[in-house]
Amino acid sequence: MRNFILNEALGAYKSAKGMAWVSTAVSFTLILIFGASLYLSLTIFGILQTERRNVEIDVYLKEDLPREMKERLYSTIQGLAGVKDIDIVTKEEALKIFKNRYPEYSDVVSVFQDIPFPESFVIHLKPTWKNPELMEHIVKEISVLPGVDEVYAGTGWIARLSKISAFFITVSIVLLIGLFLAISYVIYQTIRLIINSRRELIEILDLVGATKSTIEIPYLINGTLYGFVGGLFAAIVLKLSLVLVGTLLSYHLPDHWFIYPLLVLIGLVIGLIGSYLSFEEILP
């Protein structure tokens, strides 16, 4: 039986002639586009996650703030929802940080008599609060507190990155739906063509007592093969393209390894569904 099914699946591939190539090529192209979009989404999402982890709110204090007021401010901020802990950065520490970060300008600050940097609190947030909307809310609360000169959270670019990430995720989902419909339609038509060209065989198999699954499986294998081969080539081409781009840019691109088996799996599932629908419609 296994021999029969494999032979017939191969025979069906031959019957499809040019359509087999069309199905495979369409599957390959669309899955590759989806894979590229998914890769971009995941990469941006990854950057966003990393940046969110490092996100903090800098609260610059007014000059010459009395000690008690600083302590009261510290306690008030510590009591706000979403605040995990607070680091105090003194003027001296701020200068040290500046010199470390911008050594080429370290001479510039030495012309000042006093240290030109204000004292500040660096607020670390709880993980669930590290998103632009909630951070904005905390920033507003802190800004109005007495003794606070300025608050910086850098939420603007995180919000922009979030929007870009959401855009790519939406594109990926739309592509997934689109490619599902397009590939399954092409495979559906191919299998339809094959079944029509092999009606006599199917009629004879039915006559001699072959079960529906015995008749059906070769065509399901065939349709699945178009999707599988398309997905496999898409995964290989995507991987090679990323290696090439990484080499050309001399940059180590992040590797989302699970994309490749996912693309193959998507091709396989869509192929299976397309051929199943075709068989069920023509030979219910």
Add this chain to the structure above:
Amino acid sequence: MSYIEFQNVSRIYQNRWYALQNVSFSIGKGEFVFIIGPTGAGKTTLLSHIYFKEFPTSGRVSVLGYSSDTISRDEIPFLRRKIGVIFQDFKLLFDRNVLKNISIALEVTGESPRNARRKAIEVLDKLGMADKAEKMPNELSGGEGQKVAIARALVREPYILLADEPTGNIDPESSEEIFKILKRVNDRGTTVIVATHNYNFLEKVVRKRVISLKAGKIESDEKFYIK
């Protein structure tokens, strides 16, 4: 023992045209039955009911313990494995050789390719066609093509052999040979049912039953045991 039973079977197409009308009969083990009648009398429709390609609009067909009222789609293949069917146009597969055309009937039901091949050669040998095993269907004469179709039907050792106008597409000499084969099959205990409008062959079978159809109705049902 009754292998086939038709009880008041009617088959209506497009709500108005009767292909079979109130047909009742039963056929037992080892009978040789001719279904005769002019073109359009309902012979093919009647045979189609026996292997459940078609179902009655009213009435009931029972075959080898399966009833048209209760048989499920999944059970039909198992019934068909007990019935051999041959047609006027042979229904051979032109993309594979004679041996493959026969062994396919066994392979699809789980027989190993080796066993299927051995059994196919045995049947071909019995029909005097062993030397044609590797030939392609388009290299065969009409009579040889029908013999291959018979071999495919017999390779499963069916309880019932249905032949729908088996000599319709072949020359008289080959037709005679086909009937001899059908008689031999029947002599071994297989129930043979032949639908034909070629009445010349009726006299060639001694023990036979003749069911005559006209416009979907049984006109006569006679048994002949003496020449």
